[in-house]
Amino acid sequence: MSEELLTQQQRTDEGEPLVEVRGLKTYYDTGGLLGSQPVKAVDGVDFTIDRGETLGLVGESGCGKTTLGRTLVQLERATAGDVLFDGRDVTTLSGTELKTWRRDAQIVFQDPESSLNHRMTIGEIIREPLDVHGWPNFTVSVEDSRNRSVTVTGDGTLAEEDDRSVDIIVTPDGPTVSVREALPMTEEDVEVSVTDSNDSLKVSVSVTKSKNRLRRARVRELLQTVGLREEHYFRYPHQFSGGQRQRVGIARSLALEPEFVVLDEPVSALDVSVQAKILNLLEDLQEEFGLTYLFIAHDLSVVRHICDRVAVMYLGHIMEIGETEELFQNPKNPYTYSLLSAIPDPDPTSTRRRVTLRGTPPSPRDPPTGCPFSTRCPVKIRPEAYADIDDNVWEGIELLREILRERERAETGLRDRTKELLGMKTRFDDIIEVVEEVFVRDTEVTVSDEAGEQDGNEMGTSERLDAALDGVPPEVRTHIERAVELIRNDKEQQASALLASEFDTSCTQEKPKHHSVSETGRTSFCHRHQPEYEEPEPVFERMLD
Numbered sequence: 324m325s326e327e328l329l330t331q332q333q334r335t336d337e338g339e340p341l342v343e344v345r346g347l348k349t350y351y352d353t354g355g356l357l358g359s360q361p362v363k364a365v366d367g368v369d370f371t372i373d374r375g376e377t378l379g380l381v382g383e384s385g386c387g388k389t390t391l392g393r394t395l396v397q398l399e400r401a402t403a404g405d406v407l408f409d410g411r412d413v414t415t416l417s418g419t420e421l422k423t424w425r426r427d428a429q430i431v432f433q434d435p436e437s438s439l440n441h442r443m444t445i446g447e448i449i450r451e452p453l454d455v456h457g458w459p460n461f462t463v464s465v466e467d468s469r470n471r472s473v474t475v476t477g478d479g480t481l482a483e484e485d486d487r488s489v490d491i492i493v494t495p496d497g498p499t500v501s502v503r504e505a506l507p508m509t510e511e512d513v514e515v516s517v518t519d520s521n522d523s524l525k526v527s528v529s530v531t532k533s534k535n536r537l538r539r540a541r542v543r544e545l546l547q548t549v550g551l552r553e554e555h556y557f558r559y560p561h562q563f564s565g566g567q568r569q570r571v572g573i574a575r576s577l578a579l580e581p582e583f584v585v586l587d588e589p590v591s592a593l594d595v596s597v598q599a600k601i602l603n604l605l606e607d608l609q610e611e612f613g614l615t616y617l618f619i620a621h622d623l624s625v626v627r628h629i630c631d632r633v634a635v636m637y638l639g640h641i642m643e644i645g646e647t648e649e650l651f652q653n654p655k656n657p658y659t660y661s662l663l664s665a666i667p668d669p670d671p672t673s674t675r676r677r678v679t680l681r682g683t684p685p686s687p688r689d690p691p692t693g694c695p696f697s698t699r700c701p702v703k704i705r706p707e708a709y710a711d712i713d714d715n716v717w718e719g720i721e722l723l724r725e726i727l728r729e730r731e732r733a734e735t736g737l738r739d740r741t742k743e744l745l746g747m748k749t750r751f752d753d754i755i756e757v758v759e760e761v762f763v764r765d766t767e768v769t770v771s772d773e774a775g776e777q778d779g780n781e782m783g784t785s786e787r788l789d790a791a792l793d794g795v796p797p798e799v800r801t802h803i804e805r806a807v808e809l810i811r812n813d814k815e816q817q818a819s820a821l822l823a824s825e826f827d828t829s830c831t832q833e834k835p836k837h838h839s840v841s842e843t844g845r846t847s848f849c850h851r852h853q854p855e856y857e858e859p860e861p862v863f864e865r866m867l868d
């Protein structure tokens with residue numbers, strides 16, 4: 324009977340959310356050194372993944388992709404927020420409940436080389452989760468328990484409310500067993516006994532076949548499912564190629580019949596020729612078992628090929644999320660725009676333009692107060708008074724502020740704290756050199772560094788500053804000069820504050836909101852989508868002209 328019971332609900336629910344993430348944060352080192360900040364690897368993300376869908380997760384190295392993936396499968400504990408799996412918050416699970424749930428959510432790691440235990444045979448590696456979880460295990464649902472307490476023992480677990488895969492239904496007429504497709508056995512191999520008393524109902528489930536044989540049969544079946552052969556059971560990982568090892572990793576992740584799989588860069592470590600085969604396998608498995616994927620990758624062309632929707636991550640935040648093709652063809656968020664523009668174009672005659680991002684992302688220990696991308700954003704909103712200044716000058720101001728920020732950040736380090744305490748705090752080595760570097764990057768400096776050094780007097784220094792700020796309009800220049808003076812007097816924080824009061828906008832002061840940017844539900848996390856500002860896209864186009 325119940326083949327249908329097992330799968331029908333699952334199939335009809337395709338397109339419904341399976342994973343719902345709300346305000347999720349994962350911080351590391353929360354109990355670190357006194358005064359040290361935690362690493363805000365994931366810093367407040369919200370999204371859903373529909374049943375049967377593949378959601379891609381992209382972004383530069385260190386932006387929090389792996390941490391997010393690991394938190395979804397509860398390999399990392401969330402610092403805040405919820406992960407609802409089929410409507411149930413799994414961040415609060417522990418002990419047996421967590422262990423039972425883990426069967427539903429698995430992860431495939433990037434590097435099959437290091438993720439497989441080299442002392443175990445392939446068969447043992449794939450079989451291990453079956454042993455750990457006492458597979459096979461049957462979910463039991465009791466119809467009409469008439470308020471009696473229900474306990475399930477042996478090879479059974481009481482089904483959760485809304486559980487989609489119920490194997491044994493106990494009715495007043497007796498139990499009905501259905502054996503799901505993944506199990507190499509029949510209904511006759513399962514014995515169910517029900518002890519019914521006034522205030523309790525005890526259901527005992529026992530598999531009459533040898534579990535060892537069942538598990539070996541399951542492993543052989545899994546080997547075939549992922550394109551390996553039964554005789555590979557007794558080989559060792561070192562006898563396999565990278566692609567084969569990744570197949571083993573995939574087989575292991577499927578052993579417990581999960582619904583959701585996090586694929587953490589599953590093909591990045593493989594030769595290009597093998598990548599396509601593994602990707603095809605993952606697509607086939609998804610189709611066959613109705614799997615839901617979170618696909619973490621840095622290769623954007625792979626993501627474009629395999630994902631239904633894509634989330635673009637930066638410094639622990641989701642900057643843009645939406646349907647893959649739409650997002651690739653018409654990115655709305657400045658970070659997505661920059662990231663996509665960096666994809667090498669195979670067409671040598673293409674006139675597509677690239678956006679080169681300045682520097683590297685800030686430390687997740689000390690992220691910017693406003694928009695996480697504000698320190699590098701090429702289309703950051705400028706104060707009205709400076710809306711028309713030359714792009715290079717604006718870039719210079721931004722760079723100078725970033726350098727000051729970096730220094731302040733560095734000075735919170737242990738070494739500098741010690742130095743500070745010992746009265747050994749170092750001065751800004753040569754602020755004039757920094758200003759020259761920042762504002763005169765493409766032209767020759769007229770006053771040589773040597774002259775400045777030799778004279779070592781106020782005259783030499785101010786001449787150098789004059790030359791460095793030659794092309795800078797007076798309304799900007801006056802603030803830079805004042806900031807330089809403060810820095811030279813060892814008042815770097817005041818210099819930063821001065822520049823902030825003059826050049827800050829909402830981008831640096833407030834977190835953006837997630838704005839809806841398409842009819843298909845795509846959202847983008849950027850101040851520029853507010854009606855009072857110009858949208859990012861035309862600004863990009865002008866910059867690149």
Ligand SMILES: Nc1ncnc2c1ncn2[C@@H]1O[C@H](COP(=O)(O)OP(=O)(O)OP(=O)(O)O)[C@@H](O)[C@H]1O
Pocket residue numbers: 351352362363364382383384385386387388389390391621687
């Ligand atoms: N166990 C840990 N303890 C402390 N910090 C960590 C830990 N794991 C990751 N981090 C830090 O958290 C941030 C996010 O790292 P994560 O590995 O999640 O990023 P990622 O986007 O997956 O990077 P990559 O693409 O390089 O794998 C980084 O700054 C990283 O150094």
